[in-house]
Amino acid sequence: MRELVKHVRASLFRVGWPKDERAAVKAMVSSITLHIHSPKVRPASLRFRATWALGVIAVVLAGMLTATGVYLMFYYYPHPDVAWRSMKDLAFVVPFGVITRNLHRWGAHAMVAIVTLHMLRVFLSGGYKPPREANWVAGVGLWVLTLALSFTGYLLPWDQLAYWAVTVGANMAGAIPWLGQPLRVLLLGDMTVGEAALLRFYVLHCVLLPLLLFGIVGFHLFRVRKDGGLVTSEHDPASDRTKEGHRLLPSWPHLVYRELIVGLLTTAVLLLLALVANAPLEPLADPSRTPNPAKAPWYFLGIQELAHWSAFWGGVFVPAITVLGLCAVPFFDRHMDGVGRYFPRERRVASGLFLALMTFFAVVTVIGTLFRGPAWALMWWPN
Numbered sequence: 001m002r003e004l005v006k007h008v009r010a011s012l013f014r015v016g017w018p019k020d021e022r023a024a025v026k027a028m029v030s031s032i033t034l035h036i037h038s039p040k041v042r043p044a045s046l047r048f049r050a051t052w053a054l055g056v057i058a059v060v061l062a063g064m065l066t067a068t069g070v071y072l073m074f075y076y077y078p079h080p081d082v083a084w085r086s087m088k089d090l091a092f093v094v095p096f097g098v099i100t101r102n103l104h105r106w107g108a109h110a111m112v113a114i115v116t117l118h119m120l121r122v123f124l125s126g127g128y129k130p131p132r133e134a135n136w137v138a139g140v141g142l143w144v145l146t147l148a149l150s151f152t153g154y155l156l157p158w159d160q161l162a163y164w165a166v167t168v169g170a171n172m173a174g175a176i177p178w179l180g181q182p183l184r185v186l187l188l189g190d191m192t193v194g195e196a197a198l199l200r201f202y203v204l205h206c207v208l209l210p211l212l213l214f215g216i217v218g219f220h221l222f223r224v225r226k227d228g229g230l231v232t233s234e235h236d237p238a239s240d241r242t243k244e245g246h247r248l249l250p251s252w253p254h255l256v257y258r259e260l261i262v263g264l265l266t267t268a269v270l271l272l273l274a275l276v277a278n279a280p281l282e283p284l285a286d287p288s289r290t291p292n293p294a295k296a297p298w299y300f301l302g303i304q305e306l307a308h309w310s311a312f313w314g315g316v317f318v319p320a321i322t323v324l325g326l327c328a329v330p331f332f333d334r335h336m337d338g339v340g341r342y343f344p345r346e347r348r349v350a351s352g353l354f355l356a357l358m359t360f361f362a363v364v365t366v367i368g369t370l371f372r373g374p375a376w377a378l379m380w381w382p383n
């Protein structure tokens with residue numbers, strides 16, 4: 001038996017526990033999971049402030065959302081007659097149903113926030129400059145996909161919140177000139193949110209969008225490696241050396257251990273949140289009872305706020321130009337001065353403009369979320 005266990009282990013782990021640098025590099029290269037990393041990394045890219053661990057947290061959240069999502073799929077049925085009841089079953093009947101749903105819901109909100117912050121950190125450090133242009137554009141795709149995944153998942157509980165948030169979101173898409181109405185019908189499968197929309201959102205949320213996300217995340221991580229690791233400052237070459245003067249450190253254990261710690265901490269924080277706060281479930285969706293005001297999911301409330309001023313300029317033009325502008329940035333801003341540092345003098349204008357854009361969206365999102373009451377009237381006190 002012992003021999004058999006040894007045999008199975010040897011077939012899976014070809015290199016034993018690495019005891020020196022050579023073995024560590026061999027372990028990184030021979031394992032499919034570890035091979036995502038390059039065998040060695042620059043010491044400067046291991047510092048917390050190089051990434052604030054945001055990319056790794058996003059990967060951990062994506063994994064956790066997939067695992068909890070698969071569990072939820074066993075008990076969920078995408079039909080208006082039973083979808084809401086499945087949520088009740090999860091709350092009262094299914095083993096670990098409450099915690100799994102809580103983890104999935106809070107993890108999805110966290111994912112939107114973390115991916116946005118990751119984009120901010122990459123921009124501020126100039127991580128989109130050559131040769132990382134393609135990876136930045138892939139990142140913008142991941143940001144849009146994250147929002148789309150969260151939006152399609154929003155409808156699935158089929159409660160009042162879900163129904164009306166998605167109705168508002170779909171109406172916003174309908175404001176796009178010429179394309180809007182066909183797009184809305186394509187998305188909903190009908191003129192209003194109903195049985196067809198629920199099935200479409202379910203397939204998008206559980207199959208199509210996750211497949212796309214994992215494909216692009218694979219490309220994204222591959223590019224991080226092929227573009228020479230993370231961007232670090234050219235002005236501080238000494239910071240790229242260890243005390244012993246080595247230029248590179250083996251990823252095992254230096255990077256992999258850090259990632260494990262980030263993974264454990266992320267899981268612990270999310271578990272704690274899932275234990276103390278339950279994901280909301282409002283009464284069953286009722287198409288005849290419109291809440292006042294009907295609000296989109298929080299990450300679209302900035303756009304809803306802008307759309308209130310002008311359906312086309314606020315609801316369509318600003319979001320479209322923002323996404324296109326983000327994709328175009330690396331092809332216009334190409335000089336390499338100040339890259340790898342936060343707020344360097346050479347990148348004052350770029351950093352200032354990007355922060356202004358993010359602050360603008362944050363402010364309109366807060367107004368839409370907290371300071372809009374019935375009939376979208378402005379409230380002077382948080383709603």
Ligand code: HEM
Pocket residue numbers: 051052053054055056058059062115116118119122125127128132135136137138139140141142143146217220224229230231
């Ligand atoms: C599902 C979403 C995402 C995941 C899982 C993810 C994951 C990662 C990871 C693990 C890294 C390396 C470590 C780090 O920088 O923290 C990274 C780097 C990078 N990410 Fe992302 N990312 C995502 C979204 C984005 C977005 C929205 C953008 C920008 C629009 C972006 C652009 C980049 C770039 C350009 C790099 C290389 C940066 C550098 O060299 O410093 N990523 N990403």
